[in-house]
Amino acid sequence: SQQARIDVISGVFGRPPRDLQFPKNSAGKQKVISEIFGSNVFGIKEMGERLPKPVFKTFCSQLKGGQTLDKITADAIAHAAKVWALDHNATHFTHWFQPQNDTTAEKHDSFLSLKTSSVGGLREVHALETFSGSELLQSEPDASSFPSGGMRTTFEARGYTVWDTKSPMFLQEGPHGTMILYIPSVFISYNGEALDEKSVLLRSSSVISKVALEILHMIEPADGEDHGLTFCLDVPRTKEIFTTLGTEQEYFLIDRGLYALRPDLKTCGRTLIGGLPARHQQLEDHYFGKIPTRVLAAMSEVELELAKLGVPIKTRHNEVAPCQFEAAPIFEEAMLAVDHNLLTMDIMHRVAHKYKLKCLFHEKPFKGVNGSGKHCNWSISTDLGDNLLSPSASPETNYRFLIFLVAVLKGVLDHGDLLRAGVASASNDHRLGAQEAPPGIISVFLGSELNEVLNAIEEGRPVNKTLAGTETTHMRIEGTTLDLKIATLPKLNRDMTDRNRTSPFAFTGNKFEFRAVGSKQSPSFPVTILNSAVASALLEIKEDLYKQMGSKTVATDEDMLTVIRKYISLTKNVRFEGDNYSEEWVQEAAKRGLPNIVKSPDAFKRILSPHNSEMLTRLGVFTQTELESRYHILAEKYTKEIIIEAQTLWGLLIQHVLPAAFSYRRELSESATNLKQLSLNAVPEVKWLEQLAPIATAIQESAKKLDTLLAEQQPIQEAEVAAEHACSKIAPAIEEARNLTDQLERIVADKYWPLPKYHEMFSTL
Ligand code: ADP
Numbered sequence: 205s206q207q208a209r210i211d212v213i214s215g216v217f218g219r220p221p222r223d224l225q226f227p228k229n230s231a232g233k234q235k236v237i238s239e240i241f242g243s244n245v246f247g248i249k250e251m252g253e254r255l256p257k258p259v260f261k262t263f264c265s266q267l268k269g270g271q272t273l274d275k276i277t278a279d280a281i282a283h284a285a286k287v288w289a290l291d292h293n294a295t296h297f298t299h300w301f302q303p304q305n306d307t308t309a310e311k312h313d314s315f316l317s318l319k320t321s322s323v324g325g326l327r328e329v330h331a332l333e334t335f336s337g338s339e340l341l342q343s344e345p346d347a348s349s350f351p352s353g354g355m356r357t358t359f360e361a362r363g364y365t366v367w368d369t370k371s372p373m374f375l376q377e378g379p380h381g382t383m384i385l386y387i388p389s390v391f392i393s394y395n396g397e398a399l400d401e402k403s404v405l406l407r408s409s410s411v412i413s414k415v416a417l418e419i420l421h422m423i424e425p426a427d428g429e430d431h432g433l434t435f436c437l438d439v440p441r442t443k444e445i446f447t448t449l450g451t452e453q454e455y456f457l458i459d460r461g462l463y464a465l466r467p468d469l470k471t472c473g474r475t476l477i478g479g480l481p482a483r484h485q486q487l488e489d490h491y492f493g494k495i496p497t498r499v500l501a502a503m504s505e506v507e508l509e510l511a512k513l514g515v516p517i518k519t520r521h522n523e524v525a526p527c528q529f530e531a532a533p534i535f536e537e538a539m540l541a542v543d544h545n546l547l548t549m550d551i552m553h554r555v556a557h558k559y560k561l562k563c564l565f566h567e568k569p570f571k572g573v574n575g576s577g578k579h580c581n582w583s584i585s586t587d588l589g590d591n592l593l594s595p596s597a598s599p600e601t602n603y604r605f606l607i608f609l610v611a612v613l614k615g616v617l618d619h620g621d622l623l624r625a626g627v628a629s630a631s632n633d634h635r636l637g638a639q640e641a642p643p644g645i646i647s648v649f650l651g652s653e654l655n656e657v658l659n660a661i662e663e664g665r666p667v668n669k670t671l672a673g674t675e676t677t678h679m680r681i682e683g684t685t686l687d688l689k690i691a692t693l694p695k696l697n698r699d700m701t702d703r704n705r706t707s708p709f710a711f712t713g714n715k716f717e718f719r720a721v722g723s724k725q726s727p728s729f730p731v732t733i734l735n736s737a738v739a740s741a742l743l744e745i746k747e748d749l750y751k752q753m754g755s756k757t758v759a760t761d762e763d764m765l766t767v768i769r770k771y772i773s774l775t776k777n778v779r780f781e782g783d784n785y786s787e788e789w790v791q792e793a794a795k796r797g798l799p800n801i802v803k804s805p806d807a808f809k810r811i812l813s814p815h816n817s818e819m820l821t822r823l824g825v826f827t828q829t830e831l832e833s834r835y836h837i838l839a840e841k842y843t844k845e846i847i848i849e850a851q852t853l854w855g856l857l858i859q860h861v862l863p864a865a866f867s868y869r870r871e872l873s874e875s876a877t878n879l880k881q882l883s884l885n886a887v888p889e890v891k892w893l894e895q896l897a898p899i900a901t902a903i904q905e906s907a908k909k910l911d912t913l914l915a916e917q918q919p920i921q922e923a924e925v926a927a928e929h930a931c932s933k934i935a936p937a938i939e940e941a942r943n944l945t946d947q948l949e950r951i952v953a954d955k956y957w958p959l960p961k962y963h964e965m966f967s968t969l
C-alpha cells in the first residue's frame with residue numbers, strides 16, 4: 205500500500221551510513237589498492253613461493269603444453285593451496301563453474317576428513333583438514349539439474365567439473381569471517397561435451413591464437429632473418445597470441461525496501477508495469493553526473509573486494525538513465541576477463557545488499573528510459589604486449605594491422621547473424637532495436653579516417669588527407685600514392701576514431717567494441733562466437749596469403765596489400781558509418797543483404813544455420829550435438845522467461861492493480877452517491893468513474909487473455925514452436941496489459957496504488 209512505500213522512503217533517510225574501514229598496512233596507514241590487489245588469489249607468484257621448485261616447474265610446463273596434471277604435481281599443488289587457504293581462515297573449497305544460465309555455480313565441501321588410527325590397540329577416529337590432488341582437479345556434480353538442452357538424459361546425468369589450470373584459485377568471504385577456496389572449473393559431460401560457457405571459450409581462444417600466430421609468422425621475419433628491415437633483427441619472435449577483453453558493465457541500483465515491494469522486479473528482474481514520471485532522463489543530467497553518496501560508498505567497497513580478487517576495476521560513473529551506473533575494468537586476457545566479469549556481477553550484487561540496495565542487471569528494468577548493455581571491448585594481443593589491432597604502431601606494421609582488421613570485417617560479414625544470436629535473449633530484446641541500443645542488424649563502424657584509408661587502398665588511389673583527418677592531427681603521410689611499391693601507409697592515430705554510439709560493432713581506436721551484448725548475460729558466448737568468426741576469416745586469409753607468397757618464406761608488402769585489397773572489397777557491405785537507428789539504414793541493410801533479426805527466436809535458429817554450424821564444428825569449437833543442445837537451452841530459456849513474466853503480471857493485475865481500481869471506485873461512488881443526495885448536479889466523481897470503468901474492464905480482459913494464452917502455450921513441446929508462440933502471442937499481450945495498467949496508474953489516487961512508482965524508485969538512492 206501507499207503506507208509501505210512511505211515507510212520505506214522515510215526509513216532510507218533516517219538510516220546511518222555503512223561504515224567501512226579500508227585495510228591498513230603495518231605502519232597503520234591505509235593501504236593503496238595495488239597493495240591489496242590479488243591478495244586473495246592463489247596466483248603464479250604465490251604458487252612459485254609455496255610450491256617445491258620441481259613441482260612448480262612441472263606445473264608451468266604442463267600449463268604451457270596444455271597437458272593435464274600428473275597426480276604427484278596435483279597433490280603437491282592441492283597441499284600448498286590448502287595451507288594457503290587455511291592461513292586465510294578458509295573452511296571449505298568449491299569448484300566454481302559456469303553453466304548455461306548466466307550465473308555461476310558452486311557446491312561447497314569442507315576440508316574436514318576423518319582418519320582412523322590405532323591407539324593402544326583401540327581404534328581411534330580423529331579429525332583433520334585435507335585436500336587432495338584429485339579433489340582439486342575434478343568433482344562430480346549432479347548434472348541433471350543444469351540446463352543441458354537434452355544432451356544427457358537424467359539416467360546418465362553424470363557431469364564433471366575440472367579445474368581450468370589457466371585460471372588461478374581464489375578466496376571469497378564465507379560466513380563469520382571464514383573464507384572459501386574457489387577453483388575455477390569447466391563443466392563437461394561424461395563424454396566430454398561442453399555443458400558450460402567456459403569450455404567453448406577456451407576452445408575458441410586456442411583456435412584463434414593458433415591461426416593468428418601462423419599469420420604473424422608468415423608476415424614477420426623470424427629472429428635473425430634478413431627481410432631488409434634491419435631493425436627487426438633484435439625483436440624477439442611472438443610465441444603466443446591471445447584475445448583481450450574489457451567489459452563495460454552497466455547496471456541499475458534501487459533501494460532494497462522499494463524493490464521488496466515490487467513482485468515483478470523480484471521475479472523477473474524488470475518492472476512489468478509502471479509509467480514514466482514527468483522527469484526521468486530528458487534533461488540529460490544523469491550521465492557522468494555526481495554519484496550519489498550511498499552509491500559511491502557501495503561502488504568503492506565493490507572495487508575493494510574485487511581488488512582482493514585481482515579484478516582491476518578502473519572506471520565508475522553515472523549512466524544515462526536515472527539510477528543507472530557503469531563499471532569498467534582494465535582489459536585482460538579474454539578467458540580471465542570473463543571470469544572477472546562474473547565475479548564483478550556477483551560482488552556488486554552482494555555488496556549492494558550491505559547498503560540496502562538492489563543491483564539490477566536486467567537489460568531493461570524500466571520502460572521508457574535507457575537499458576543496460578555490456579560493451580565487450582575486444583582485441584588480439586601478442587605475448588610481447590603488441591596489440592594487433594593497434595594502427596598506431598609504426599607504419600611498417602600497418603599491413604599487419606590491416607590484415608587483422610579485414611579479418612574482423614570478414615568474420616562479422618560472414619557470421620553477423622551468429623553474433624546476433626550470441627546476444628539474443630528475452631530480456632535483451634527489449635533493448636536491441638529500441639532507439640537507444642544497437643539494432644538487430646550487425647554492421648561495423650570504422651570511423652571516417654580508417655574508412656577513407658580502406659577506400660583508398662581498394663580504389664588504388666591516394667588517401668584523402670582531409671577525410672582521413674590528417675590535416676587536424678599530427679599524422680605523417682609519407683607516401684600518399686598507394687601503388688604497390690610504396691611501403692608506407694599513413695600512420696593512423698588512435699585518438700582520431702569518432703564516436704558513433706549507434707553502431708553494434710565499432711572500431712574504437714585499437715579494439716572493437718561489441719555493444720549489442722546484454723548486461724545480464726555472460727560475455728562468454730558472444731566472445732566465443734567472435735573468436736571463432738575471426739579465426740575462420742584468418743584461416744581464409746592465411747590460405748590466400750600463402751598462395752600469394754609462392755615459394756617465399758615471408759610475405760612481402762605487395763603480397764599483403766594484394767590480399768588486404770581483396771578482403772576490403774569482399775567486406776564492403778558490412779561497413780556502415782551512418783546512423784544505425786535510422787529507417788534508411790534498415791532499408792539499405794536489406795539491399796546489402798545483411799540480416800535484420802529483430803526477435804530472439806529467429807536469432808537462435810541462426811546457430812543451426814549450415815554456414816554457422818559448419819564453421820563452428822570445422823574449427824572444433826562446438827560439436828553438432830553441443831550446438832543443438834545450446835539452441836534448445838536458449839530457446840527454452842526464452843520461452844520460460846516470457847511465461848514467468850506473464851504469470852507474474854497476471855498476479856499483479858488480479859491481486860494488486862484491479863483491487864486498487866476497485867477500492868478507488870468504491871470511494872468515488874460512495875462520494876458520488878452522497879453528493880447526489882444533496883441534489884448537486886455536477887458531480888465530478890461520476891466523470892472520473894466513467895473514465896475508470898473502461899480501463900479497468902480492459903485490464904480484466906487482458907488478464908483473461910494472458911490466462912488463455914498461457915493455457916495454449918502449456919502443451920507446446922517443441923522448443924522452436926514454443927518460443928515462437930511466446931514471442932508472437934504472449935509477449936505482445938504482456939505489453940498490451942502493461943499499457944492499460946500504466947493508464948490506470950495515472951488516474952487512480954496515489955493512496956490506493958499498491959506498488960512503488962518509477963519516480964519513487966528513481967529518487968531514493
Ligand atoms: P572507450 O572510451 O573507447 O570505450 P576506454 O579506454 O574507456 O575506451 O575502454 C573501455 C574498455 O575497453 C575498458 O574496459 C578498457 O580496458 C577496454 N580496452 C581498452 N583497450 C583494449 C584492448 N586492446 N582490448 C580489449 N579491451 C580493451
Ligand code: MG
Pocket residue numbers: 452579717
Ligand atoms: Mg566504450
